[in-house]
Amino acid sequence: MTDFILDLATLKPTLNRVEVEATAQEVGLPEAEWRSRITGALRVEKSGSRVSVRGLLASSARLECVRCLNEFDLPVEVELSLFADQSGKSDRREEEALERDDYMLFHDGRRLDLRETVREMLLLELPITPHCREDCPGLCPKCGADLTVGPCNCTA
Secondary structure, three states: OOOOEEEHHHOOOOEEEEEEEEOOHHHOOOOOOOOOOEEEEEEEEEEOOEEEEEEEEEEEEEEEOOOOOOEEEEEEEEEEEEEEEEOOOOOHHHHHHHHOOOOEEEEOOOEEEOHHHHHHHHHHOOOOOOOOOOOOOOEOOOOOOEOOOOOOOOOO
16 A cells, blocks of 8 residues: 555454654644655454454654754654444434544545544654754854854854
8 A cells, every 4th residue: 555545345354553754734733844755554454344443553753843944854654553434324413523632533435534633643753843953053143153063153
């Protein structure tokens, strides 16, 4: 499989190991910030119309350090764990309430679309204040020199 839409007809009614890969654009992420492909190593268990998906998602995000303003690549790994059932098997209001839960999705009986969930999970892993490294000295508050290169010549 080449993207995060699982074809349920090709899955065995037991445990399946699935390797998936997609571009940032295919899961709704901006390519300028997500330059590497998004990969997933998933364990998909199918039991009738119910599907459970567990695994690891990995990619790399291009971020700007809040201290020195230099761009850097941050490896991002996140564990995926969700359950899905076929839509139409229960009351629509109940399905809507369950779908608001981070771990429950619904499928049409043929395909399970994980793209939105993958996008959200990767975005939630990004730090609010990214640092290129934990001990980044940042910029000089007086002259604005990049202190990661070395000390500045001002008298700050």
